[in-house]
Amino acid sequence: MFLHRLRLTHFRNYRHLDLVFEAPWTLLQGNNAQGKTNLLEAIFMLATSKAIHATQEREVVGWQAQEEPIPYCRVSGEVQTDGRLLEVEILLTQREDGVSFTKQIRVNGSPRRAMDVVGLLRAVLFLPEDIKLIDxxxxxxxxxxxxxxxxxxxxxxxxxxxxxxxxxxxxxxxxxxxxxxxxxxxxxxxxxxxxxxxxxxxxxxxxxxxxxxxxxxxxxxxxxxxxxxxxxxxxxxxxxxxxxxxxxxxxxxxxxxxxxxxxxxxxxxxxxxxxxxxxxxxxxxxxxxxxxxxxxxxxxxxxxxxxxxxxxxxxxxxxxGQQRSAALSLKLAEVRVMTEVGGSAPLLLLDDVMSELDAERRALLLAVIDDAPQVIVTTTDWEDFTPEFRRRARCFRVCSGIVEAVNLE
Ligand SMILES: Nc1ncnc2c1ncn2[C@@H]1O[C@H](COP(=O)(O)OP(=O)(O)OP(=O)(O)O)[C@@H](O)[C@H]1O
Ligand SMILES: [Mg+2]
The missing domain is CATH 1.20.1050.90 (RecF/RecN/SMC, N-terminal domain)
Structure with missing residues (x-):
């Protein structure tokens, strides 16, 4: 399971994004409100066909999309799955009522039902608010x-x-x-x-x-x-x-x-x-x-x-502390069950979780990351990661919906 490339148009604060993932580890750094969570939300949407942070799907359509003759939003990804390379695409297009959106899903250009794409890209998303699973x-x-x-x-x-x-x-x-x-x-x-x-x-x-x-x-x-x-x-x-x-x-x-x-x-x-x-x-x-x-x-x-x-x-x-540990244990277990039952390791998406964890929990999470074929991590602070981690990862800076490669050497 590997996401090779992500392309966004009018997805939240991304006007256009074309991002290629080459290394197993990707580290995205950015200040608050720059688009780190939005980027992971887009990837998770490819995996689940749903917008996890939105109460209504139209919320993910970028405000700037209103400048288009027909406002739309597009998320597409090149996914390596079970030895095949697939192009998965989700398109939201405004209806004539000017309020609601229709959702179309395509795999390699052919229309599919939402439930047919779920599972093509399997992902587990770690969030600071995972503790809500417990409390x-x-x-x-x-x-x-x-x-x-x-x-x-x-x-x-x-x-x-x-x-x-x-x-x-x-x-x-x-x-x-x-x-x-x-x-x-x-x-x-x-x-x-x-x-x-x-x-x-x-x-x-x-x-x-x-x-x-x-x-x-x-x-x-x-x-x-x-x-x-x-x-x-x-x-x-x-x-x-x-x-x-x-x-x-x-x-x-x-x-x-x-x-x-x-x-x-x-x-x-x-x-x-x-x-x-x-x-x-x-x-x-x-x-x-x-x-x-x-x-x-x-x-x-x-x-x-x-x-x-x-x-x-x-x-x-x-x-x-107990609740936090339980939430993390649950998520880590999910990664393992997905690997065993699904036949390959899921993509791991970690949204700003390191700063929340103490040394022990961090170590356990890092041990799991170590085995994963692809991990995409966000942070506000480079210092949350060891120099060794930063050297192994491909690093990017996220600023107002623009993602740029950085060389930290
Ligand atoms: N539909 C939308 N269209 C345009 N911009 C949006 C839309 N939805 C959210 N945004 C903007 O995206 C910005 C970035 O959000 P995001 O949650 O990705 O930030 P972040 O980098 O994760 O920040 P933090 O470090 O605070 O978690 C928000 O400030 C918000 O204004
Ligand atoms: Mg965020």
Whole structure:
């Protein structure tokens, strides 16, 4: 996996950029607000097809694009993947309404669906705010799992997209039933709900099983990393906490598990079929409740990932240092799982993370970087890196959306 070249047009503060990556290590230095994060966001967009820092995709379109007859934004990359050289391109073009944008994706010039490009370039992004994975809300953790898994498993990505579509439609129906006070037992309505339940359970079960099984792999490696960082004092556990019993527990155990009172998880992989029947049953028994709420109350959109050290939930009880170590361990584990499952090492993107880390965490991160075929790192301060690192890396300076090679000798 290697990104040879990145080209941007009207992407955030980059009017035009054509950057060739030749060395395994690239170090980008720049003062605040010059475009370091924007550059990594563009690369991560090639990997995931999504703009990670934007709430709406049109935010990534450069303000200067308004000068164009039809405003647009283009990100393209030459990617070496599984022995092939591919040109991956994402194009956002303003619609006639003058507000929204259409997204087109091409690989070697041929149009593709978003989910078909995810995984062509696999990348792991390290951010100073990664600690949010531990102390933030469940949505943050679900998004993390989804981004990692989508890059690894195309079928997961398809199921997730299908689940989201079905969820929106089912929610719509439940809301209509509630607002219009239509009897849910009317035969037509009943059949309609049964239809959506079936679809929801089918796709949702794949998502739940996918996440649970991925975490089993991730946990092993993350625990090793965390043990190193804590001098062997802390044992890290990653627990998937679903919103209904997927068939792993008795009902009584499940309540304890959900509330964090069952210390040991059954470490067994889940089969999607098993989850599907449990999910369907849950939907059938809780239909009345969902009709009152006018929304789908059970499923992967309500699940969480619990991260524990020595049996205690780090979100609730962890110190900042413990949380930071856990977040780093999780990310490092992701790199390893991606390498093993994906068959080649992912591209590592490190956004200004060195200055946040103490010597020990820095050393662990640097050890992982050492093996990686390609690492792109940003910093405000050259001094965050040893002279040796700077000698081995290709160095650039980022200034107002312009990137220039520098020779530090
Ligand atoms: N759509 C956009 N069009 C033009 N400029 C934008 C757009 N979105 C963001 N910017 C600008 O990009 C600038 C650089 O952002 P970026 O986050 O990449 O900086 P940075 O180099 O990572 O800085 P820091 O060191 O503070 O993290 C911001 O100051 C912002 O004004
Ligand atoms: Mg930044």
């Amino acid at each position: 933030g809300g469940p949505a943050e953790r679900r998004r993390y799992l989804d981004i990692a898994l989508c890059q690894l498993d195309r079928r997961y990505c398809q199921s997730l997209a299908a689940f989201q579509r079905v969820l929106a439609q089912r929610n719509n129906l439940l809301k209509q039933l509630r607002d219009r006070e239509i009897s849910p037992t009317a035969p037509a309505v009943d059949a309609q709900l049964a239809f959506w339940d079936e679809k929801l359970a089918e796709q949702g079960a794949r998502v739940i099983a996918g996440r649970h099984n991925f975490l089993l792999k991730l946990e092993q490696i993350a625990a090793e990393r965390h043990a190193m960082l804590s001098g062997g004092r802390e044992h890290l556990m990653l627990h998937y906490v679903p919103s209904f019993n997927p068939g792993l527990f008795s009902e009584q155990e499940f309540t304890l598990w959900r509330d964090g009172l069952l210390p040991e998880a059954p470490r067994v992989p889940l089969a999607a079929e098993q989850v599907q029947s449990a999910y369907l049953q849950k939907l059938a028994t809780r239909r009345a409740r969902e009709l009152v709420a006018g929304a789908t109350l059970y499923g992967p959109h309500r699940d969480d990932l619990r991260i524990l050290a020595n049996g205690r939930d780090l979100r609730l009880y962890g110190s900042r």
